[in-house]
Amino acid sequence: MAQGTxxxxxxxxxxxxxxxxxxxxxxxxxxxxxxxxxxxxxxxxYRENLVVQRAVTLRGPEGSPGSVRIAPxxxxxxxxxxxxxxxDLHVEGQDAAAPALLVEEGAPELSDVRIVTRSAAGIEVRxxxxxxxxxxxxxxxxxxxxxxxxxxxxxxxxxxxxxAGQSGVAVRGGAHPRLERCRVHHTxxxxxxxxGENSALEAVGCEVYEVRGSGVQITGRATxxxxxCDVHRTTADGVTLDTDAVLTLADCxxxxxxxxxxxxxxxxxxxLTRTTVRQFGRNGLxxxxxxxxxxxxxxxxxxxxxxxxxxxVSDGATAVLDSCRVHDVPDALFVLDxxxxxxxxxxxxxxxxxxxVSVSDGATAQLDDCRIRDAATGAWFRDHGSGGTLNGCxxxxxxxxxxxxxxxxxxxxxxxxxxxxxxxxxxxAGGRGSFLNCRVTGSxxxxxxxxxxxxxxxxxxxxxxxxxxxxxxxDGGPDAAATGPVVEDCSxxxxxxxxxxxxxxxxxxxxxxxxxxxxxxxxxxxTEQEPLVAATQPEKPTRTSKAVLxxxxxxxxxxxxxxxxRALTDMIEVGRRRQQAGLKAASVKRHLVFTGxxxxxxxTVARLYGEILASLGVLEKGHLVEVSRVDLVGEHIxxxxxxxxEAFDKARGGVxxxxxxxxxxxxxxxxxxxxxxxxxxxxxxEDHRDAVVVIVAGYTAEMERxxxxxxxxxxxxxxxxTFSDYNPEELLRIVEQQAEEHxxxxxxxASEALLKYFTAIPKGPAFGNxxxxxxxxxxxxxxxxxxxxxxxxxxxxxxxxxxxxxxPDSP
Numbered sequence: 001m002a003q004g005t006x007x008x009x010x011x012x013x014x015x016x017x018x019x020x021x022x023x024x025x026x027x028x029x030x031x032x033x034x035x036x037x038x039x040x041x042x043x044x045x046y047r048e049n050l051v052v053q054r055a056v057t058l059r060g061p062e063g064s065p066g067s068v069r070i071a072p073x074x075x076x077x078x079x080x081x082x083x084x085x086x087x088d089l090h091v092e093g094q095d096a097a098a099p100a101l102l103v104e105e106g107a108p109e110l111s112d113v114r115i116v117t118r119s120a121a122g123i124e125v126r127x128x129x130x131x132x133x134x135x136x137x138x139x140x141x142x143x144x145x146x147x148x149x150x151x152x153x154x155x156x157x158x159x160x161x162x163x164a165g166q167s168g169v170a171v172r173g174g175a176h177p178r179l180e181r182c183r184v185h186h187t188x189x190x191x192x193x194x195x196g197e198n199s200a201l202e203a204v205g206c207e208v209y210e211v212r213g214s215g216v217q218i219t220g221r222a223t224x225x226x227x228x229c230d231v232h233r234t235t236a237d238g239v240t241l242d243t244d245a246v247l248t249l250a251d252c253x254x255x256x257x258x259x260x261x262x263x264x265x266x267x268x269x270x271x272l273t274r275t276t277v278r279q280f281g282r283n284g285l286x287x288x289x290x291x292x293x294x295x296x297x298x299x300x301x302x303x304x305x306x307x308x309x310x311x312x313v314s315d316g317a318t319a320v321l322d323s324c325r326v327h328d329v330p331d332a333l334f335v336l337d338x339x340x341x342x343x344x345x346x347x348x349x350x351x352x353x354x355x356x357v358s359v360s361d362g363a364t365a366q367l368d369d370c371r372i373r374d375a376a377t378g379a380w381f382r383d384h385g386s387g388g389t390l391n392g393c394x395x396x397x398x399x400x401x402x403x404x405x406x407x408x409x410x411x412x413x414x415x416x417x418x419x420x421x422x423x424x425x426x427x428x429a430g431g432r433g434s435f436l437n438c439r440v441t442g443s444x445x446x447x448x449x450x451x452x453x454x455x456x457x458x459x460x461x462x463x464x465x466x467x468x469x470x471x472x473x474x475d476g477g478p479d480a481a482a483t484g485p486v487v488e489d490c491s492x493x494x495x496x497x498x499x500x501x502x503x504x505x506x507x508x509x510x511x512x513x514x515x516x517x518x519x520x521x522x523x524x525x526x527t528e529q530e531p532l533v534a535a536t537q538p539e540k541p542t543r544t545s546k547a548v549l550x551x552x553x554x555x556x557x558x559x560x561x562x563x564x565x566r567a568l569t570d571m572i573e574v575g576r577r578r579q580q581a582g583l584k585a586a587s588v589k590r591h592l593v594f595t596g597x598x599x600x601x602x603x604t605v606a607r608l609y610g611e612i613l614a615s616l617g618v619l620e621k622g623h624l625v626e627v628s629r630v631d632l633v634g635e636h637i638x639x640x641x642x643x644x645x646e647a648f649d650k651a652r653g654g655v656x657x658x659x660x661x662x663x664x665x666x667x668x669x670x671x672x673x674x675x676x677x678x679x680x681x682x683x684x685x686e687d688h689r690d691a692v693v694v695i696v697a698g699y700t701a702e703m704e705r706x707x708x709x710x711x712x713x714x715x716x717x718x719x720x721x722t723f724s725d726y727n728p729e730e731l732l733r734i735v736e737q738q739a740e741e742h743x744x745x746x747x748x749x750a751s752e753a754l755l756k757y758f759t760a761i762p763k764g765p766a767f768g769n770x771x772x773x774x775x776x777x778x779x780x781x782x783x784x785x786x787x788x789x790x791x792x793x794x795x796x797x798x799x800x801x802x803x804x805x806x807x808p809d810s811p
Contacts, residue, residue, distance in 0.1 A: 290316035338362030596723030
């Protein structure tokens with residue numbers, strides 16, 4: 001068959017009527033063909049706009065995939081309006097207003113078709129068409145990969161969208177396709193989208209990744225059902241639902257998401273079964289608005305990469321977790337706002353850096369038969385109207401098991417708190433709560449600690465092996481007798497058991513109040529709206545400024561930093577003496593900007609600076625309070641100002657050190673509340689200029705940008721101190737100091753090997769400066785231990801000498 005010709009095998013009702021013809025163009029061959037005919041296209045490029053209107057077979061030659069190119073200059077290259085078979089073609093389009101392959105009618109079979117185009121859509125299915133599309137690929141960097149519209153449907157099997165300028169697969173207008181074992185990646189819009197009433201998308205065994213946007217987006221009353229699918233490596237949320245959307249995820253995996261793994265709003269409904277959510281930068285599940293609901297069964301949410309709660313429920317939404325696991329996250333479950341509710345049944349929450357369950361602003365949470373392990377706080381009911389029930393739960397390895405504050409009123413039944421570091425149950429600041437048949441064992445502090453005269457009810461509770469006592473009811477003031485806790489049938493293993501005062505229903509203070517617990521609760525770095533109250537610590541003897549400056553001078557390197565601090569200290573000291581002499585003193589702004597890479601000693605110098613100012617009488621205490629964006633910026637309107645005020649109050653009399661301060665003013669701020677933190681901070685610095693010294697710190701370039709876009713902040717700071725990276729010799733000195741402090745020595749040749757090591761080590765963004773030196777020393781100690789552990793009777797030299805061979809491998 002000659003190149004550029006089309007061979008048509010005509011068929012009829014009788015075998016003898018079969019005949020073959022050759023045509024010079026595809027259009028002519030299609031015009032001559034009838035239902036059942038086979039059109040075999042010779043290799044070549046066809047600049048024709050083809051329309052298949054009969055049930056024919058249109059294919060390229062066997063064994064030559066991609067040799068037939070359908071590539072007109074404009075318009076739709078290939079339109080199918082019948083139940084035809086199309087296979088082994090290469091389709092190219094150039095019309096930004098038209099699809100490359102359009103299926104309008106019938107139930108055609110399309111297989112092994114490759115579409116490389118710059119069209120409105122690579123494949124478009126519309127109307128009553130129901131194609132079966134197998135092993136087709138779409139490369140369309142200008143538009144949608146696959147669009148199924150206006151009631152269209154069909155099945156796509158083992159297809160791949162290798163690039164799309166918009167969505168990878170778009171479903172709208174009541175369309176309802178099914179995807180099986182398809183891959184969608186490198187799209188500039190969402191990977192899979194479905195929108196509009198009666199639109200539905202079903203996907204089985206599919207993968208969506210490398211997407212500039214959301215992986216899956218369902219909106220506007222559309223529905224979708226994903227089974228055994230992977231969604232990962234997006235730039236926005238993994239899955240987004242909005243406006244009455246309905247989605248079911250079964251046996252799916254959502255991971256490596258920089259934003260929310262799943263975000264749903266506006267009465268959307270999500271059902272997850274046996275689905276894992278991991279490595280997300282914000283919330284694993286983010287649920288907003290009245291009528292919005294998540295039902296998760298046998299799911300796992302874990303390994304957060306950010307500083308946000310794993311499950312966030314707010315603005316009247318509902319979340320149900322049944323037989324789920326949430327672990328290795330900053331916070332596990334936050335329920336906020338009146339009407340919001342979370343129901344958690346037979347689930348495990350563990351390895352939580354801050355609070356496992358937080359209920360605030362009038363929200364409700366109910367946990368039945370759950371297990372909470374290894375968290376700073378098990379459950380915190382925060383304020384008036386917030387409540388719910390914990391029933392049959394166990395809490396193990398907490399700082400504090402359950403906290404109730406500010407008028408919150410939960411019911412805690414048949415719960416056990418084992419080995420809390422501070423208290424099993426803690427109630428303060430007008431919190432209420434009913435504790436029925438609860439038990440605390442092995443507390444490092446109290447079992448039940450109720451202060452401020454809170455009217456808490458305890459019935460049939462028991463404590464065992466609590467270091468400071470089973471029950472502590474601290475004084476609530478003159479009205480405590482009328483408003484204090486109600487205690488019935490409670491017991492303790494303390495000598496004589498627990499004995500409430502006779503003839504009184506309420507219990508008031510019987511032993512001295514302990515401030516240690518309250519200080520341990522709020523100081524955690526979390527994203528929640530918790531009070532930043534300074535922990536009560538023993539007073540340290542105040543050192544002279546000369547002694548503190550001596551410690552500063554002993555630090556390795558930092559010569560320019562030492563000069564700056566000493567010059568500033570001299571100005572303050574001379575100004576103080578001039579005032580004592582009745583002379584005018586120059587006004588010195590004490591707020592500072594520290595710039596430089598991580599590990600260059602910024603926090604250490606900030607601590608010493610505060611101590612110097614305290615020794616000079618400029619600051620009352622000189623203590624350091626270190627915060628970052630996560631401590632200052634809240635998740636909803638109004639919370640940021642409160643948190644910033646609390647951080648400032650905690651630093652009163654000392655230094656407020658804001659690390660990575662530029663994060664308060666991101667380049668792409670959007671709805672970010674960082675500006676609210678900055679505005680609040682600027683006002684506080686002005687109103688309380690003598691109470692707190694503020695130091696903002698971060699990378700040099702980022703801090704320059706931060707100060708340039710916030711002139712109000714820049715005007716509050718007297719000077720910028722730049723912390724240079726340590727050179728190899730200084731890093732060696734840090735290791736030598738570490739060795740001396742820990743009673744090790746560097747053997748002959750070890751110092752030279754360390755110099756070479758620090759010279760060769762990459763100095764990129766991940767380089768830790770002083771931290772790297774300390775980590776190097778720790779690695780050497782570990783290798784030394786592995787080596788010396790093999791000696792039966794090591795000598796003193798064996799136990800103390802570090803050799804070059806103990807150095808870690810070069811990174």
